[in-house]
Amino acid sequence: MALIIPGQYRRKLLAETTETAIKMIKQDFQQRLADALCLRRVTAPLFVLEGTGLNDDLNGVERPVSFPVRAMGERRAEVVHSLAKWKRMKLAAYGIAPGYGLYTDMNAIRADEEPDNLHSLYVDQWDWEQAIHASDRNIDYLHSTVRKIYDAMRQSELMIYSHYPHITPRLPEKITFIHTEELLQRYPTLTSYEREYAAAREHGAIFITGIGARLSNGEPHDGRAPDYDDWISDSNDGRQGLNGDIIVWDTVLDRPVELSSMGIRVNAISLRRQLHERGCEERASLDFHSRLLRGEYPDSIGGGIGQSRLCMYLLQKAHIGEVQASLWPEEQIAACAAAGIELM
Numbered sequence: 001m002a003l004i005i006p007g008q009y010r011r012k013l014l015a016e017t018t019e020t021a022i023k024m025i026k027q028d029f030q031q032r033l034a035d036a037l038c039l040r041r042v043t044a045p046l047f048v049l050e051g052t053g054l055n056d057d058l059n060g061v062e063r064p065v066s067f068p069v070r071a072m073g074e075r076r077a078e079v080v081h082s083l084a085k086w087k088r089m090k091l092a093a094y095g096i097a098p099g100y101g102l103y104t105d106m107n108a109i110r111a112d113e114e115p116d117n118l119h120s121l122y123v124d125q126w127d128w129e130q131a132i133h134a135s136d137r138n139i140d141y142l143h144s145t146v147r148k149i150y151d152a153m154r155q156s157e158l159m160i161y162s163h164y165p166h167i168t169p170r171l172p173e174k175i176t177f178i179h180t181e182e183l184l185q186r187y188p189t190l191t192s193y194e195r196e197y198a199a200a201r202e203h204g205a206i207f208i209t210g211i212g213a214r215l216s217n218g219e220p221h222d223g224r225a226p227d228y229d230d231w232i233s234d235s236n237d238g239r240q241g242l243n244g245d246i247i248v249w250d251t252v253l254d255r256p257v258e259l260s261s262m263g264i265r266v267n268a269i270s271l272r273r274q275l276h277e278r279g280c281e282e283r284a285s286l287d288f289h290s291r292l293l294r295g296e297y298p299d300s301i302g303g304g305i306g307q308s309r310l311c312m313y314l315l316q317k318a319h320i321g322e323v324q325a326s327l328w329p330e331e332q333i334a335a336c337a338a339a340g341i342e343l344m
Contacts, residue, residue, distance in 0.1 A: 003332055004117050004253050005339045009318050012167050015342055021160065022311050022323055028159050029310065030103065030126055032152035037101060037130050037145065042090060044083055044104035044127065050076040053227070053286030054085050065109045079109050082304050084228035085288050087129035088265060092297045101130030106304065115328050117253055117319045118309065122326040129302035137230070137264050137299060139209070142242055143177055145301055146207045149260065150175045150246065153310065160314050167316055170251060172204040179239050180210040180221035192221045200249045200256035210241030212274075226274035227289060229263035233270045246305075252318050259310055262303020268293045319343060 013021055033039065047067075048054045055064055055078050064078040080086070083106050090102060106127040113119045132141065150171075157169045176199075183195040190198065199206050212224030212231030224231050229243035243263025250257045266274060271292060275281045283289050291297060308324040311317075319336055321328055321343035328336075328343055336343055 002116065003335060004255070004318070005335060005341070006252055006254070006318050009252070009339055009341060011318075011322070011340065011342070012316050013164065015344075018315065018317075018323065021164070021315055024163065025156055025160065025311050025314055026307060029152060029156040032155055033126060033128065033149065033305070034103060036148040036152050037103075037128065038099060039101045039103040039128055039130065042094075042102045042104050044106055045080065045086065046107060047077040047079045048086065050078050051286070053283060053288035054089070055081055062110060062112050065111055080106065081108055081110065082106060082125070083127040084225075084265075084302065084304075087127055087302055088228075088292075088297050088300050089288065091129055091131050091300055096131045096298075098131045098133045098136070098298070101128060101300070101302070103128035105307075115326070115332065118257060118312075120308070120320050120324060120326045122324060124307040124324065125304040126307060127302070127304050129300050131298045131300050132264070134267075134299050136301070137233070137242065137267070139242065142209070142244070142264055142301065143207070146175065146177075146244070146246065146262070149262075149305070150205065150207075153259070153314075156310075157314050167314075170204070170316075171248065175205045175207055175246070176203040177207050177209065179241070180208060180213075181215050181239060183208065183221070184215050184217060195221075196247060196256050200247050203249075205246070205248045207244050207246050209244040210239060211244055213240040226266075226278040226280065227271060227283060228265055229261075230266045230270045230274075231263070232274050232277060233264075248313060250313060252316050257309060257313055258306075259313065260303055260305040262301070264301045265299070266292070267299060268295065 066076045066078045068074040069077050104127050106125050108123040110123055113121055154171050157171055161169050187195045211222050212220055214220055231241045231243050233242050245258050246260040247256045247258050308320050311323040312320050319341050325344040
């Protein structure tokens with residue numbers, strides 16, 4: 001994605017007021033999320049040991065930031081990409097019952113990102129995980145959970161409007177569910193991103209399911225690691241996938257914005273299927289994977305919700321750098337400044 005400079009952009013809040021609004025959103029939304037999904041806050045690591053299988057592989061190509069640990073015989077530690085597997089391990093360690101879960105502040109460094117309006121070297125998100133019954137591993141439970149998260153977003157948007165009435169709410173009353181295969185059939189000549197663009201613009205807020213599995217054209221809609229979200233299982237409507245993304249239409253940038261990636265997690269059966277699908281069966285011997293295959297971790301659903309992205313969207317900012325402190329290329333800083341976009 002190239003840098004977008006909206007025509008005649010005017011910020012809705014000054015920098016000092018923006019800082020106050022960011023704090024309001026983060027406090028408000030995380031409490032609504034915790035209440036909606038029965039979550040309790042826990043403390044999370046910034047890094048994990050290399051070779052344990054705990055780190056999230058994202059799309060399988062991003063390189064983790066790593067460093068040797070002198071006190072541990074120069075074993076290497078990796079800055080987390082996300083906490084998808086670590087959270088599930090904690091559910092088991094704390095003995096959290098089905099229907100309840102945990103959330104945490106996740107901070108990461110993604111050195112391979114191309115900084116632009118939505119992407120930063122610094123990632124901050126609410127990582128959450130909820131224990132579920134095996135019978136909850138279905139599309140209805142996934143959709144119900146999505147609605148609860150989306151409603152929390154809408155309530156936080158209304159909270160901001162109550163304090164800053166010139167920031168008019170944009171989220172539609174309901175979120176629209178659509179499967180990646182349905183998108184492909186509806187827009188067969190478009191790329192996967194173009195299909196997201198068209199659907200998000202039409203509906204305002206969508207949840208795209210089945211991300212990671214091969215579609216009828218032989219290609220996945222987008223990449224997903226094989227060992228956390230369940231993207232290959234057969235759901236009760238005959239389509240693959242128990243995962244997806246919450247995507248909203250941003251009128252400031254005139255493009256879709258992904259606010260959350262989430263899904264029902266793999267069980268022993270789907271883990272083996274997905275490792276085979278991606279040709280990485282050797283991961284089954286890693287500590288996390290072998291323990292999951294032995295049934296030591298509970299069934300769960302979980303995901304990540306971008307903190308800065310949610311703040312950016314709710315405050316109607318044009319660049320993620322208006323709500324978080326990070327590093328940006330000098331030419332990007334200059335282009336933003338010329339357009340009245342003040343980066344932190």
